Amino acid sequence: MSLTRHVRMLTRYNAWANQRLFALLGTLPDEVLTAPRPTGFGTIVNTLSHAHVVDLIWRAHLQGQPHGFTSRNTATGPPLHELRRAQADVDQWFVDYADTLSDAAHDEIVHFRFVDGGAGAMSRADMLLHTVNHKTYHRGYVADLLYQAGLKPPVMDLPVFLRDTAPAP
Template sequence: MPALRNIRMLTRYTAWANERLFSALGELPAGEPLAARATGSGNMVRTLNHAYVVDRIWQAHLQGQPHGFTSRNTEDTPTLDALRIDQARIDAWYIEYADALTAEGHDEVVVFQFVDGGAGAMTRGDMLLHVVNHKTFHRGYVADMIYQVPARPPSMDLPVFLRDTVPRLT
């Protein structure tokens, strides 16, 4: 059961960290979240949109459905507000999914196709761990871009989440 406990905690951590980051982006000077930056996706919002699209792709894999994406980002960039709503919605879906997952389901191997067409197979637990890790990776990119504004990104570390949200054991 430790693996289920951990993945359930990590999906909650992801939602918490995403909300902190979106709140911080909303407080930046107008235009900064969409300002061009020296990064793979071009700006903060496109970077987070990529993470959201990847969430949708893995959601479809977990559901055994086609995702319909041919790229890991969309052609059009959503508004920060629209993306924040969409990200919160899918974060809630991942929390509910992890909460409903059984130990057997956690270890079940799912066969899927990568966006580039290659074949893949992972356990449901590994898929969820990837989703959590992937967003952590890209929040780090956005945090670096916030420093370029210049501004200070919010603390989004796991120990801060645990300190601030998990009841203490005494």
Template structure:
């Protein structure tokens, strides 16, 4: 459910960002990553880093974001593929698979280890955290984004018995 929620929240956010007046999504603002698209790119990069960890592969990232901000349309295409990848992977896991420990190296150095379950929780929480920043930046346009939080997703996509 959590990776499906992440995909839905990403869809709402990207659709809103792409509806903003020309230039607003890339307008430099007082925020950690400078603009809305670069903030969303950071989420993608971290998702990709953890995808590599889950696959037991090395990645080529030396930072938790790229130097250049990608075009929002290109980033949205990549994020949709990433969301499908996580949903497809998690759908194949058993309860035992969730508890498997994945060892990795942090981008900034140092060893890490997390269960698959904790990695999924991290990527979902991390995306939620940064979509919140993007939502705040949208209010500065001004633009009011729709609610994309978990209880709304559950209300709209799951019954109380699921």
């Protein structure tokens, strides 16, 4: 599989996994979503809010635009229904963006500034792969927090995505 096909598949996987997680979270009471938890972000919603903010930052880098953030975190996350909609929108942007990139564009180096002000440079493909990997990491945090609350997270593994989205034979 070419890099282009991999990146396109992974952006779709990311959107699928986020949709599955948010679907489950949407069935839970607010007390579960906003309860203080032993995590760097304090709550389930704040963890997902961080992942969303980071997506917005990388989208701006890919577009060559300022992102306006001075931190990778917000003081508090928005209500889950707002975050779910906003995450779905940015997930679709990444899918659409990946679909427009040529093989050559994946290797193009983009220069940007990290939130801390340091200079950065990455290929477009590496930036897209980072956004997928970053959210996989934080969905894992949320899955662990759900287990700690006595709940079972949805299955969000890549092989399940590939099985469930494979074209019919």
